Every structure is written in C-alpha cells, then in structure tokens.
Amino acid sequence: MKITSLAAALFALLFAACAPAQTPQTVAPAPVTVPAGDAPALWRVSDEDTTIWLFGTIHVLPQGFEWRNATIDAALDESDLLVLETVTSVGQSDAALLLMRLGVSADLPPIGARVDPELLPQLTSMIERGPFPESFLNGLETWAASLMLVGVTLNDLGLDPENGVEEQLELVFQLADKPVTGLETPAEQLGFFDGLPEEAQRHFLSSVIDTPEDIREEFDAMLNAWRTGDEAAIAMTFDDELSFSEPLREALLTRRNADWATWIGERLAEPGTVFVAVGAGHLAGQESVQDFLRAAGIEVARVQ
Known part of the structure; x- marks a missing residue:
C-alpha cells in the first residue's frame, strides 16, 4: 500500500482523541476459527x-475482520506483557498538539507546489474529499500535511482508524489485567518524520496521493498478504514506496528494526513471556527485525 504502516498508526493515534465518544467495550473480542x-x-x-x-500487525482493519486462531490465542494467553510500537490508548491529545508544534512552519510553498505536476489533480481531489482545507495544509511541513491526507485514504477505504490489530490486542491484555507498553513514544514517532530531509518528505507526500480505486486495490492486496502470512507478498505490498527513497526507508524502517532487535535481544536476559506486535512490514523483506536478530546470533523460528 502506498502509505506506510507507521503513517496509518500515527493517524489513528493523533485523531482518535477527536472522534466521537464510544461506549467502552467490557468483553474481549471472541476468538475465531481461522x-x-x-x-x-x-x-x-x-x-x-x-x-x-x-x-506482524496491520494497523487498520475492516469492521468484523477475523484474524485470530488457536495458535495466536495460546501465545496471547501465556504472555505476561504486550509490547506495541507505541501505546495508542494514551497520549492522543498530547500527540496531536505535538504534531501542530512540530509541523507548522512559516513561509512554506503551497502544498500543490510540493508534488510533481502530474500528481496535482489527484492531490486536489484528495483535499476536496478530506476535512482539511488547502489553506490549512499550505501551512504544514510536508510530512505533517501527508499525515493529514492519510485520513482521506482511510475514509476512502471505509476504515475506522481506531479499529486495528493493536487496539484489539490492547483490549485483550487490559481485560486480563496484564500490562501494555510501547517500544517508542508518539513524540519519537513524529520525530522520525520531522527529521526527514525535504526531498524525502515530498516522496512521502507523493506516496500518499492516490485515486480511491487504486487505494482499494492496494489495500486488498496488503490485507490478503497479511491474512495469509505471505512474507514475500507482505514485503511487496507493505511500505513498498520506502524502497524508492533511501532516507525514508532508513528513518522509518531500517533504523527502527535494528533498534527493536536490540530491545528483543536485551529482553531475553529477563525471564517471562512477552508478546511483541509491530507492523507486518517490519517482519518481512530485507533488513527485517528477524534479519537483525539473526545477525546478532539470535535464533528466530516461525511457528505459523
């Protein structure tokens, strides 16, 4: 899909605080028979x-999509701790304020001037379909404007940014009174984007721009790759645009995978059982988390 998994997760984190209040769930999602x-x-x-x-997770899911099975449920049941990329249920308002602090700058070129001319009609269409006027996006740094447009993509797909694997996992652990933590803070995640050179930010913006028809086709391919655990297809469909921008790939994928592998290696020194859930694109293809673990001499076994 043409938006990074981190972008989708950050949109969910940043704007869940702005969503209508919902009645809290009091029971965990029922296990299914996948x-x-x-x-x-x-x-x-x-x-x-x-x-x-x-x-490996997918950060947004169609309503009612079934993905758990007995193997996953057994791993969840025996785990003492859930570790996500970041904890999505806290810090939403602070994260949104931080985006405004980091992402607003003076004397920026219009958003339309930051894409190739052939993409301008699609960009205009996305802005018209979204809630943020062009005048607002013009005042945002390119990475921040791109994150705003991710919401248009999710809306085109009919997806709720609060309905993803992470939210379901958090609920399972919260109801079992087991702790949940994150490998990164929302501030750190926004910092990955804010530190990108402008050329990489513009590549990210271009990767977000798409037609509703192409968005649907790409998402369906990504969902099927994830649902079937097809590593080769996941590598092709998740974060595919990162392969065309080395600074973007280094900041959003490679460096983070290396850091997470280091965390896992250090965590092996402590007894217990931990369930680590990160975007599926980090666990497939070259320079995956598993690659860094194996390079450190740590064995990784696929069990499903």
Missing part, C-alpha cells in the same frame, strides 16, 4: 527462561 495455515505470521524467540512472540 485455520493455522491461513492466518497472520507468528515467530518465536526464546532461551531457557524467556519466550518472546513476534507478531
């Missing part, structure tokens, strides 16, 4: 007294 051979991929990293489950 066959083990037709389910998202799951890996295990372990030593004598520690097990770390490594699970």
Whole structure:
C-alpha cells in the first residue's frame, strides 16, 4: 500500500482523541476459527527462561475482520506483557498538539507546489474529499500535511482508524489485567518524520496521493498478504514506496528494526513471556527485525 504502516498508526493515534465518544467495550473480542495455515505470521524467540512472540500487525482493519486462531490465542494467553510500537490508548491529545508544534512552519510553498505536476489533480481531489482545507495544509511541513491526507485514504477505504490489530490486542491484555507498553513514544514517532530531509518528505507526500480505486486495490492486496502470512507478498505490498527513497526507508524502517532487535535481544536476559506486535512490514523483506536478530546470533523460528 502506498502509505506506510507507521503513517496509518500515527493517524489513528493523533485523531482518535477527536472522534466521537464510544461506549467502552467490557468483553474481549471472541476468538475465531481461522485455520493455522491461513492466518497472520507468528515467530518465536526464546532461551531457557524467556519466550518472546513476534507478531506482524496491520494497523487498520475492516469492521468484523477475523484474524485470530488457536495458535495466536495460546501465545496471547501465556504472555505476561504486550509490547506495541507505541501505546495508542494514551497520549492522543498530547500527540496531536505535538504534531501542530512540530509541523507548522512559516513561509512554506503551497502544498500543490510540493508534488510533481502530474500528481496535482489527484492531490486536489484528495483535499476536496478530506476535512482539511488547502489553506490549512499550505501551512504544514510536508510530512505533517501527508499525515493529514492519510485520513482521506482511510475514509476512502471505509476504515475506522481506531479499529486495528493493536487496539484489539490492547483490549485483550487490559481485560486480563496484564500490562501494555510501547517500544517508542508518539513524540519519537513524529520525530522520525520531522527529521526527514525535504526531498524525502515530498516522496512521502507523493506516496500518499492516490485515486480511491487504486487505494482499494492496494489495500486488498496488503490485507490478503497479511491474512495469509505471505512474507514475500507482505514485503511487496507493505511500505513498498520506502524502497524508492533511501532516507525514508532508513528513518522509518531500517533504523527502527535494528533498534527493536536490540530491545528483543536485551529482553531475553529477563525471564517471562512477552508478546511483541509491530507492523507486518517490519517482519518481512530485507533488513527485517528477524534479519537483525539473526545477525546478532539470535535464533528466530516461525511457528505459523
């Protein structure tokens, strides 16, 4: 899909605070009967007294989409701690304020001047379909304007930014009175974008721009790759645009994968069972989290 998984997750984090209040759920989503051979991929990293489950997620899902099975549920049940990229249920207002502080600048060129001319009609159409006027986007740095446009993509797909794998996992652990933590803070995640050179920011903006028809086709391919645990297809469909911009790939994928692999390696020194859930694009293709773990001499076994 032409938007990075981090962008989709950040949009959910930033704007869930602005969504209408909903009645809190009081029961966890019921386990489903997805066959083990037709389910998202799951890996295990372990030593004598520690097990770390490594699970690739998709940050937004169609309503009612079934993805859990007995293998995933067993790993969840035995885990003492859930570790996400960031905790989405806290800090939403602060994150939105931080985006405004980091992302607003003076004397910026109009948003339309920051894309190739052939993309301008699609950009105009996206702005017209979205809630943010062009005058507002003109005052945002390119990365911040791009994040705003991610919401148009999600709306085109009919997706609720608060309905993703992470939200479902958080609920399971909260109801079991088990802790949830994050590998990164929202401020750190926004900083990845804010630190990008302008050329990389404009590449990111171009990657967000698409027609509703292409968006649907790309998302369906991504969802099917994730649902079936097809690593090759995941590598092709998740964060595919990052392969065309080395600064973007380095900031949003490679460096983070290396950091997370270091965290996992250090966590093996503590006993217990941990369920680590990060975007599926981080667990497929070259320079994946598993690649960095294996480079450090840590065995990773795919169990589903």
